[in-house]
Amino acid sequence: MDGLCFPRSSNNSTSLMHLATGIIESFIPGYEDVARYMTETFGFDFNIFVSAAAHIVTLLAALGFLWSRCRTVGLDYVMSSIHFDERDEMFTTILNWLAEQNVGKSATKLKPASNQPRQKQIEELEDDDGFDASELFHAGRWSTKSIPLYELFFGRYRFWRGCRLFILERQRREKVARYADEENIVLKTLGWSTEPIKELLKAIKTWEFEQEESKTIVWSPQSKDVRRYQGAWRRVASRPTRNINTVVLDAQQRAGLIADMNEYLQPRSYRWYASRGIPYRRGYLFHGPPGTGKSSLSFALAGLFGLDVYIISLLDPQITESDLSALFSSLPQRCIVLLEDIDSAGLERDQGSSKNKKDGGKRDYSEHTESITLPDEELTGGISLSGFLNAIDGVASQEGRILVMTTNFPEQLDPALIRPGRIDNQIAFTLAKKDQMREMFLQIYWNETDPLETITYDINELEKLADQFVGAIKEDTFSPAEIQNFLILKRKDPHQAVQDVDAWKCEVLKAKESGSNVVTGIER
Numbered sequence: 001m002d003g004l005c006f007p008r009s010s011n012n013s014t015s016l017m018h019l020a021t022g023i024i025e026s027f028i029p030g031y032e033d034v035a036r037y038m039t040e041t042f043g044f045d046f047n048i049f050v051s052a053a054a055h056i057v058t059l060l061a062a063l064g065f066l067w068s069r070c071r072t073v074g075l076d077y078v079m080s081s082i083h084f085d086e087r088d089e090m091f092t093t094i095l096n097w098l099a100e101q102n103v104g105k106s107a108t109k110l111k112p113a114s115n116q117p118r119q120k121q122i123e124e125l126e127d128d129d130g131f132d133a134s135e136l137f138h139a140g141r142w143s144t145k146s147i148p149l150y151e152l153f154f155g156r157y158r159f160w161r162g163c164r165l166f167i168l169e170r171q172r173r174e175k176v177a178r179y180a181d182e183e184n185i186v187l188k189t190l191g192w193s194t195e196p197i198k199e200l201l202k203a204i205k206t207w208e209f210e211q212e213e214s215k216t217i218v219w220s221p222q223s224k225d226v227r228r229y230q231g232a233w234r235r236v237a238s239r240p241t242r243n244i245n246t247v248v249l250d251a252q253q254r255a256g257l258i259a260d261m262n263e264y265l266q267p268r269s270y271r272w273y274a275s276r277g278i279p280y281r282r283g284y285l286f287h288g289p290p291g292t293g294k295s296s297l298s299f300a301l302a303g304l305f306g307l308d309v310y311i312i313s314l315l316d317p318q319i320t321e322s323d324l325s326a327l328f329s330s331l332p333q334r335c336i337v338l339l340e341d342i343d344s345a346g347l348e349r350d351q352g353s354s355k356n357k358k359d360g361g362k363r364d365y366s367e368h369t370e371s372i373t374l375p376d377e378e379l380t381g382g383i384s385l386s387g388f389l390n391a392i393d394g395v396a397s398q399e400g401r402i403l404v405m406t407t408n409f410p411e412q413l414d415p416a417l418i419r420p421g422r423i424d425n426q427i428a429f430t431l432a433k434k435d436q437m438r439e440m441f442l443q444i445y446w447n448e449t450d451p452l453e454t455i456t457y458d459i460n461e462l463e464k465l466a467d468q469f470v471g472a473i474k475e476d477t478f479s480p481a482e483i484q485n486f487l488i489l490k491r492k493d494p495h496q497a498v499q500d501v502d503a504w505k506c507e508v509l510k511a512k513e514s515g516s517n518v519v520t521g522i523e524r
């Protein structure tokens with residue numbers, strides 16, 4: 001310290017001061033010169049000033065830290081909270097709800113909504129009339145109009161509901177595995193009861209219901225590698241609900257089916273089944289030729305009763321028998337499980353052929369049907385009939401679900417698959433009857449409720465045209481899908497449909513007879 005010109009004193013505080021000056025100098029070269037200059041200019045020891053400032057800053061930082069700890073611990077003590085991770089059904093709903101509230105609208109940090117169904121953006125576009133229908137459609141241009149949906153970024157948000165303050169914290173969590181949850185949210189409020197948060201959650205659920213009232217949510221099995229962390233099912237679509245009246249069926253058949261499902265779904269039915277020891281499950285088989293409305297009716301029924309649809313393909317190589325059991329056990333209490341084209345799912349029983357015979361895990365179904373032993377594993381699709389029956393009947397399988405199987409070939413199904421108790425009601429779909437064709441014709445051209453249509457037809461005129469149209473086609477000849485396809489082609493003019501129906505009919509029949517199923521060109 002020889003180079004220093006500060007007045008020397010023998011007391012300890014001065015030597016400490018010089019020590020401090022030396023330390024500061026080693027971090028900030030030139031500090032000594034500045035300190036000397038300041039001391040000489042202003043006539044006081046600048047080192048004392050710096051040292052005091054350093055003490056004050058340290059003290060304030062310590063106090064700040066203590067305050068934040070006390071506040072967190074103290075607030076945690078007087079607050080109740082409910083925690084959600086990504087697997088919880090409410091996780092996305094809460095974020096979506098919040099994004100719509102003032103807190104979401106005024107937030108300065110947002111992120112694109114990861115779980116928002118793409119469908120929503122597309123629907124918002126559908127109302128867009130900024131497109132000229134006479135121009136060629138261009139998907140790229142159309143998609144530039146899509147409005148991305150956002151949700152709150154990680155952080156802490158406060159919002160009021162009535163007189164109560166709520167806090168939402170969106171937190172990133174440490175990754176415990178490749179596909180593990182990476183975030184969670186915590187809803188907090190002041191007080192030692194979680195009731196106000198539960199009330200809020202009920203209101204959020206109601207909001208969600210109102211948002212999706214006219215939607216049917218479709219789920220499919222989660223892919224294998226993420227199933228363990230993100231649950232068995234994944235929401236794949238949210239489709240506009242199909243009005244049950246748009247599926248043209250025999251009126252009595254439709255009414256009977258609706259009454260049957262309604263009776264089953266009523267909460268009191270659960271008690272009735274339980275008190276008699278009958279498993280609370282119901283199964284339907286929709287059978288008939290392709291394009292007769294089996295899938296359409298399944299979705300329309302889901303919409304009518306507000307049920308989600310869970311679709312499983314038994315041919316999915318990712319689904320093993322144990323996966324199937326897990327899928328059935330993690331269904332919600334009320335839903336429709338749709339298994340389409342069950343005849344092609346390769347569910348076979350082992351008849352003792354050397355090809356299929358396996359030693360282990362046999363199950364005897366003699367009690368239910370003829371004396372036949374089924375192995376636990378068959379070849380096709382990895383799911384055997386016994387594995388499938390175990391999954392749908394097993395103790396872990398969710399009660400309250402409705403199983404709908406569809407097939408074009410009911411006669412090919414194993415009796416064990418469709419025995420009462422598994423399939424309680426069978427609905428036969430047929431090729432188009434006269435009444436069905438008439439109803440379809442009227443539905444296509446009667447646009448009373450469609451404000452986008454420019455031409456409206458008088459209902460009496462339409463009824464006359466419908467009669468002419470139906471008069472030209474023999475019933476049980478074409479599927480409703482074929483009729484619909486023709487009417488869509490002629491959707492601009494019902495007169496044209498009546499005029500062209502003979503030519504169309506001949507062409508389709510000719511194609512069917514030749515087995516080609518190919519009809520020439522599209523003529524409007």
Ligand SMILES: Nc1ncnc2c1ncn2[C@@H]1O[C@H](COP(=O)(O)OP(=O)(O)OP(=O)(O)O)[C@@H](O)[C@H]1O
Nearest residue numbers: 246247248289290291292293294295296480481484
């Ligand atoms: N009964 C019907 N009422 C109204 N539309 C129908 C009817 N049947 C078929 N369609 C129309 O035909 C198309 C195909 O129908 P859908 O997929 O429901 O038939 P499907 O019987 O399930 O056929 P597949 O056996 O090939 O799966 C849909 O667009 C649907 O609107």
